[in-house]
Amino acid sequence: MAHSSSANLGPGFDVLAVAHSVFRDEVEVRILGEGSLKVELAGGDPLTNTASYAVLKMLENLGHKVQVEVRVRKGIPAGLGLGSSGASAAAAVAALNELLGSGVDRNTLVKYAMVGEVASSGSPHPDNVAASVVGGWVAVTSVEPLKVVSIPAPRDYLLVLVVPDLKLEGKTKKAREMVPRQISMEDHVESTRRLTSLLVGLSSGNRELVREGMRDNLVETARLPLFPFYPEVRKSALERNAVGVCVSGAGPSVLILADRSTDVDGIRDDVRRISGLRAEVYLTEVGEGVKVEVRN
Amino acid sequence: MAHSSSANLGPGFDVLAVAHSVFRDEVEVRILGEGSLKVELAGGDPLTNTASYAVLKMLENLGHKVQVEVRVRKGIPAGLGLGSSGASAAAAVAALNELLGSGVDRNTLVKYAMVGEVASSGSPHPDNVAASVVGGWVAVTSVEPLKVVSIPAPRDYLLVLVVPDLKLEGKTKKAREMVPRQISMEDHVESTRRLTSLLVGLSSGNRELVREGMRDNLVETARLPLFPFYPEVRKSALERNAVGVCVSGAGPSVLILADRSTDVDGIRDDVRRISGLRAEVYLTEVGEGVKVEVRN
Numbered sequence A, B: 001m002a003h004s005s006s007a008n009l010g011p012g013f014d015v016l017a018v019a020h021s022v023f024r025d026e027v028e029v030r031i032l033g034e035g036s037l038k039v040e041l042a043g044g045d046p047l048t049n050t051a052s053y054a055v056l057k058m059l060e061n062l063g064h065k066v067q068v069e070v071r072v073r074k075g076i077p078a079g080l081g082l083g084s085s086g087a088s089a090a091a092a093v094a095a096l097n098e099l100l101g102s103g104v105d106r107n108t109l110v111k112y113a114m115v116g117e118v119a120s121s122g123s124p125h126p127d128n129v130a131a132s133v134v135g136g137w138v139a140v141t142s143v144e145p146l147k148v149v150s151i152p153a154p155r156d157y158l159l160v161l162v163v164p165d166l167k168l169e170g171k172t173k174k175a176r177e178m179v180p181r182q183i184s185m186e187d188h189v190e191s192t193r194r195l196t197s198l199l200v201g202l203s204s205g206n207r208e209l210v211r212e213g214m215r216d217n218l219v220e221t222a223r224l225p226l227f228p229f230y231p232e233v234r235k236s237a238l239e240r241n242a243v244g245v246c247v248s249g250a251g252p253s254v255l256i257l258a259d260r261s262t263d264v265d266g267i268r269d270d271v272r273r274i275s276g277l278r279a280e281v282y283l284t285e286v287g288e289g290v291k292v293e294v295r296n
Helices: A050-062 A084-100 A106-121 A127-134 A171-177 A185-204 A207-214 A219-226 A230-239 A264-273 B050-062 B084-100 B106-121 B127-134 B171-177 B185-204 B207-214 B219-226 B230-239 B264-273
Strands: A002-008 A012-034 A038-041 A066-073 A137-143 A146-150 A158-164 A182-184 A244-247 A254-258 A279-285 B002-008 B012-034 B038-041 B066-073 B137-142 B147-150 B158-164 B182-184 B244-247 B254-258 B279-285
Touching: A002 A084, A002 A127, A002 A244, A012 A050, A012 A084, A012 A127, A012 A158, A012 A185, A012 B185, A038 A050, A050 A066, A050 A084, A050 A106, A066 A084, A084 A106, A084 A127, A106 A127, A106 A146, A127 A137, A127 A146, A137 B185, A137 B207, A146 B185, A158 A264, A171 A219, A182 A185, A182 B185, A185 A207, A185 B012, A185 B137, A185 B147, A185 B182, A185 B185, A207 A244, A207 B137, A219 A230, A219 A244, A230 A244, A230 A254, A230 A264, A264 A279, B002 B084, B002 B127, B002 B244, B012 B050, B012 B084, B012 B127, B012 B158, B012 B185, B038 B050, B050 B066, B050 B084, B050 B106, B066 B084, B084 B106, B084 B127, B106 B127, B106 B147, B127 B137, B127 B147, B158 B264, B171 B219, B182 B185, B185 B207, B207 B244, B219 B230, B219 B244, B230 B244, B230 B254, B230 B264, B264 B279
Parallel strands: A038 A066, B038 B066
Antiparallel strands: A002 A012, A012 A066, A012 A137, A012 A279, A137 A146, A158 A254, A158 A279, A182 B182, A244 A254, B002 B012, B012 B066, B012 B137, B012 B279, B137 B147, B158 B254, B158 B279, B244 B254
C-alpha cells in the first residue's frame, strides 16, 4: 500500500513532495514460479503499467529468474497530479523487496519505483515516488546516486486537495513539455529565494515564510494554460487563511496547505462557485510511507 | 562595528551568507551641523565609498537635512570576497540609525546598506550586507520587499578562511559578469537539489547533506578561471575532514566549514604547499550582527 502525493510544492520542481493520507493504491505481488523471468499484470499489459514495469526492471536488475503476478487496486485518481503512477510503483517494488527478502534500502527502492514512471510519463521523475516510499515531506537531494531526505515540517499542518474532474490525454508528458528549457539567472535566483523561504519556513513553522515560499515563478507560470482556474482557487484559499497554495505536481489538482485557522468549508464553497470548474475538495493529513503486509 | 561575511555558500548565489568573527570594520558617524544635507568622508570621496554613500542615500531617503562626517577604520581586507564593502555599509547605516533615533527595522537597514554596494560593485547585492547586519547564517528570501531571515544551523561549526594575497582590479564586477545569464532547467533543478541539501543539512546538523549541498554547479564553475587554486584547496579540505567547502562570495577567498573533527592544521600545511598560491589561513567562528556603540 502506498499513498498519493503532491510534487513540486511550488519552487521545488522535481525536488520536493509530500504524501497525503487520503488516497492509496494497493499492489499485490505473488511468485508463480521459478527458473525464468516473467511479469504478468492482472487485467493489463505489464509493460505499460508503472507497477508491473517497475517490478520487471527490479527483477532484471537484481538478476532474479522468477515469474510473478502483479495485481493493482487503484484508489488514487490517475492523471490529476496526485502521484498515482508513482504510488503504484512504490507499493509494487516495496512488496517485491519484502517477497524476495532483498533488503534493498529506501533510496534504492525509490530508484526502482522511479523507473516505473517511464511507463506513464516518459521520464523518470523521482519526487512523487520518494514521497510515496518514505512518507511525509521529502526532498530528492541527488539523483546520481539517488538520495531522498525527509524535510522537517510542523506536524499539525493539514492538506486540502482540490481535485478537478478534468482528464487530459498524456497530461504529464504535455505538462513536462511546457516547462521552459532555459531560464534567466534572475529567475533562477528568484526561485532559489522562494525555495529557501519555503524550507526555512517549514523547519521553523513560520507561516509567512511558507506562504511566500510556495509561490512558484517558473513551472506553475509556464503551465498555467493547463489549469486556468488555479489563480482563483489560490486567491480564495489565501483569503480563507490557508498557509500556502501550489499546483499539485503537473496539475490540474491544487494543493492547499492548511492549519486549524484555515476556513476549509469556505474554500469548499468558493471552489463550488468557480465557473467552469467541477472539482472535489478533500481535507486530509500528511501521509505515511509505503506499508507492506505479508500474506500466506 | 560590523563583521566580514561569506556570501553564496555554494548554491545560494545572491541568497545565502554567513558572518565571520575574525574581521571587522568600524565606522564612526558624527553630526556636524543641521539645515542642509552633506556627507563628508574622512580621507576620501564620499561618493565612491560604500559606507558614506549608504549614509548619504539613507539621509536622502529619510529626508534628514544634516551634515555628517563618516570615518571608516577598515579591518576587513577588501576585494577578496569577504564582504568588506557590505560590512562598512552595514556599520554605517546602523550607526546613523542610532544617531538619528530613526528606529528603522533590520530589513530596512539591509536595504539602505545594500545601496552602498552599488558604489563598489555596480550592483546592489544584499547577501553580504544581510549577514553583517543580522549576524550568523542568513538568507535573503525576498528583495522587493527586502526580507532577511536567519537560517538554523549547528552552533559549533567553525569557519576556516583561506585568503589569497591576490588583488584583481574591479574583481566583483568582473566576477558578476562571469555568471551565466541563462541556464538550462536541468542545471536549475540540480542547483535547487543542492540548495535543499545544504538547508536541510544545516537545520538537522547532517554533515553529509551540508557537504553535498555546498557544491555549486553554476556560479563557482563559471568563475573558476578567477581562482584556479580552488579545486586543490577544496580537495585538501575534504581530505582533512572539513564539513564543506565553497568559494567565499565572488572569491578568491575560500570558505571551509569545519568542526572539531576537521584537521585545520593539515589544511594550513596543504595550502602552504599549493604552488602559485600565497594565502593566509584564518580559523574563526560564526560572527554576530552589527553592533552600535554610542559615544558623547
